Amino acid sequence: MKTKYLIVALSLVLFSCKETVKQSEDLSEVSTTANSSDNLTETVPTENPTGMVWIKGGRFMLGNNNTDSRQTEGPAVLTEVKGFWIDETEVTNAQFEAFVKATGYKTIAEREIDWEDFKKQLPPGTPKPHDSLLVPGSLVFTPPSKPVSLHDYSAWWSWVPGASWRHPEGPDTNIEGKGNYPVVQIAYSDAVAYAEWAGKRLPTEAEWEYAAQAGNNDADYAWGSELNPGGVYMANFFQGDFPYNNTNADGFNSLAPVKSFPANAYGLYDMIGNVWELTSDWYRPDTYSAYKKGDDSCCRNPTGPKDSYDPNEPYTPKRVIKGGSFLCSEQYCSSYRPDARMANSEDSGQEHVGFRCVKDRK
Numbered sequence: 001m002k003t004k005y006l007i008v009a010l011s012l013v014l015f016s017c018k019e020t021v022k023q024s025e026d027l028s029e030v031s032t033t034a035n036s037s038d039n040l041t042e043t044v045p046t047e048n049p050t051g052m053v054w055i056k057g058g059r060f061m062l063g064n065n066n067t068d069s070r071q072t073e074g075p076a077v078l079t080e081v082k083g084f085w086i087d088e089t090e091v092t093n094a095q096f097e098a099f100v101k102a103t104g105y106k107t108i109a110e111r112e113i114d115w116e117d118f119k120k121q122l123p124p125g126t127p128k129p130h131d132s133l134l135v136p137g138s139l140v141f142t143p144p145s146k147p148v149s150l151h152d153y154s155a156w157w158s159w160v161p162g163a164s165w166r167h168p169e170g171p172d173t174n175i176e177g178k179g180n181y182p183v184v185q186i187a188y189s190d191a192v193a194y195a196e197w198a199g200k201r202l203p204t205e206a207e208w209e210y211a212a213q214a215g216n217n218d219a220d221y222a223w224g225s226e227l228n229p230g231g232v233y234m235a236n237f238f239q240g241d242f243p244y245n246n247t248n249a250d251g252f253n254s255l256a257p258v259k260s261f262p263a264n265a266y267g268l269y270d271m272i273g274n275v276w277e278l279t280s281d282w283y284r285p286d287t288y289s290a291y292k293k294g295d296d297s298c299c300r301n302p303t304g305p306k307d308s309y310d311p312n313e314p315y316t317p318k319r320v321i322k323g324g325s326f327l328c329s330e331q332y333c334s335s336y337r338p339d340a341r342m343a344n345s346e347d348s349g350q351e352h353v354g355f356r357c358v359k360d361r362k
């Protein structure tokens with residue numbers, strides 16, 4: 001595992017918000033009228049990639065100003081994206097297996113760890129872990145049997161040697177009969193490798209959120225203002241006492257097959273819940289503040305910051321993940337919302353993280 005650590009200074013970060021008043025301080029260059037942008041007048045492309053949905057370019061509010069939300073989710077920024085194709089489901093085990101068979105690719109979780117190489121990228125003086133820890137593996141949800149402090153996620157996450165996309169819960173588990181489940185235990189570089197093989201790419205955070213909102217810009221959830229409208233569960237998340245007592249009221253104890261819940265208004269499945277989804281954006285808690293140029297400005301086709309910084313783990317480069325997972329709970333993170341965002345270490349997989357791809361029009 002080649003973990004890359006960066007010490008990132010806040011004052012040196014340059015954000016790459018494409019086309020957003022980069023060469024002038026005159027905000028009049030950034031119009032908020034539909035007539036000013038080709039993104040809003042584009043036609044539907046004639047191509048029709050299998051398993052993908054065309055999302056017409058448009059404007060929306062990226063993030064939110066809700067005082068109950070995390071600071072990292074705001075301030076809301078008027079944002080415009082150009083049209084793109086996006087997978088209607090998360091990439092499945094069957095799809096990822098086809099990629100591996102065609103290329104022989106080995107994921108990060110399956111690769112041997114070289115301590116001599118690994119320690120060069122750690123803070124000086126970091127002691128060598130026990131050899132039993134320097135083996136391929138990944139993070140697995142291991143629920144406790146009783147209530148625990150919600151401030152210590154090690155109470156329900158364990159590093160499990162042998163865990164990988166083929167063995168998502170450990171070496172004694174497998175994906176037989178689960179070809180239509182989302183592939184998990186995927187690190188960022190694994191997702192990029194798959195996307196390139198498929199002739200696609202990972203979505204930006206803005207593209208992902210725009211597609212997830214599906215026109216419900218002012219709603220709390222992708223489907224409206226109620227979490228469970230009419231008592232119907234619209235996504236796979238955690239019910240009960242987190243993390244030790246899942247009542248499975250939505251019908252699933254952990255992962256669900258793709259398309260188990262209704263599609264959003266754009267025809268996309270599981271944008272919320274099931275697994276967190278990787279984006280191409282580096283994570284920073286202050287991303288939206290950097291995008292914000294003024295009340296009348298518009299951020300066009302943003303691609304995120306130039307590098308990563310998480311004050312909780314400043315040496316670990318991280319990417320933005322979106323959408324929440326089967327572990328999101330009202331008692332814990334409540335991240336089953338389009339504008340929720342979290343940081344995810346670039347070099348490791350987890351049992352509740354997957355991805356879907358996008359494709360630019362020809």
